[in-house]
Amino acid sequence: MTSIETDVLILGGGPAGLWAAVSAAAEGARVVLVDKSRCGSNGPTVYGSTTLWDIPPGRSRTEAVDRALRGGGGLGDEAWLHRMVDETHRRLRVWSGIRHRGPDGADGDPPVARLDGASYLRRLRRGALEAGVRILDHHPALQLLADPAGTIVGAAGVQRHNKFRPWTIRAGAVVVATGGCAFLSGGAGTEVNTGEGLLMAAEAGAELSGMEFSSAYGLAPVLAKVHPNPAVAPGLSVRFAALYDDGGRELAGGYPAALTALADGRRVFAALHEVPDTVRHWLSRHGAVDAVGRVPVRAVLTGTVAGAGGLALTGTDCATTVRGLFAAGAVAGREVVFGAAGPTGGPRGAWALSSGTWAGAGAAAFALDAGRADDARPVPGGGLGPHAHLDPRAVIGLVQEHTLPLRRSYRRSAGSLRDSIAELDSIWPAARYELGGIGAGQVRARQAAALLAVARWAGYSALVRTESRGIHRRVDHPEPAVGWQVGQRCGGLDTVWVRRCVAAAELTASRPATV
């Protein structure tokens, strides 16, 4: 058993976790960051180029915020958006890693900083090490530690590269930055986004927000030859400029029109000449190009990674509803900035940077202020038993059947949601108590339990919101409803609950209504 003491523990080393680590260290805290893979070498950002909104004060900033508020169906918060844009712009001005800035809104789009994703993460990792952050790669976190009052005081997990020996890290505060949950759909880099951070936090009593906005889809080429290592799939992160129907007519509505066509059972294609040379060769090699030189595409669920659902935030320091626990990046509820939308590119990068910065500083302030509790116990959780009585693949298969298809998450109805909830609920007790194992088996069991928990929160939340807004689409309620201009909270494990927030900026929890 490896035991470490620190001030701030960061779980997850994507862009949000790395910005959080640097920010906490800048406040004078001792910081340890654990990642289940190699920090800075995985996750969706590592594939292709990444963009971050980088908008100076002035008209373009006001216009970008207004557009984001409209796109979010009126659920976003103007003050949070302005704060996010301002923090990102100020940080990027002094950060040495910027390679290329987009034109300052000349084409009507907000200005962005464009970076190669892999170099961006490498540079952030180097910056964190230079700031004194201790980075522990291949250290999946499996559960949180809490003191008798329920305050989070660390986490525990295993070391992948060291025969799965256990580790325990005691900390004054913990930042969860484990990314969103994409249900192992095959989207580039999302194989690490399996929801354990959400599950660990919920087991400690954390609430979630906006989980009905977890139905974001992207497009990926249909591959005739599947690569033996699905992580090596640069083609999957391509954003196609133009899309066509079977008859060669361009789909004027872009991605939404393509998803509608695919949901209707029609075929959609991207033109090969529009993708960069390196990607074109890769697509040809993998059998993604048809006889007439087009690339057939399919819908890929990006879930909460590109949606807005996640851990509910209670303040501008990105504290969650559990004392001592902070959230950053795609694991955090982003309704406050994106509302009901699943934005692409720039805003998401800005959120990872700014929420990481705030969560790191918030956790450092909390840790340096709080006294250290003597007693720390692991928070019990699903799938952590020593024996494997249930195959995680069975659980994951069921979860995918009820989340990945467009008919389940893109076109929802009360009937399909009730059906999914009933199936997923029926396997929960077995998943909670009979998933388990040791070593790699324990890590897989925990992932399966997390995927199931996230699918249930998303399904329950989508059933309660009887309207269509942003990326939440109900075929039985196809329009936005006036009374629904509010957010939702949810949580619970054996019994999932959902309740409306009385106001979008509601900060405290009241008695939940059970669905």
Ligand SMILES: Cc1cc2nc3c(=O)[nH]c(=O)nc-3n(C[C@H](O)[C@H](O)[C@H](O)COP(=O)(O)OP(=O)(O)OC[C@H]3O[C@@H](n4cnc5c(N)ncnc54)[C@H](O)[C@@H]3O)c2cc1C
């Ligand atoms: C197809 C696609 C394209 C995208 N393109 C862009 C873009 O162009 N620009 C942009 O800004 N954003 C883009 N995004 C969104 C991007 O994913 C997020 O902005 C960003 O990755 C969020 O960063 P994060 O640090 O919160 O999470 P992630 O980048 O997902 O990082 C999470 C980290 O946590 C680790 N982790 C997970 N679970 C555990 C655990 N139990 N214990 C320890 N470590 C754990 C993972 O290994 C990973 O390193 C895209 C997303 C998708 C799906």
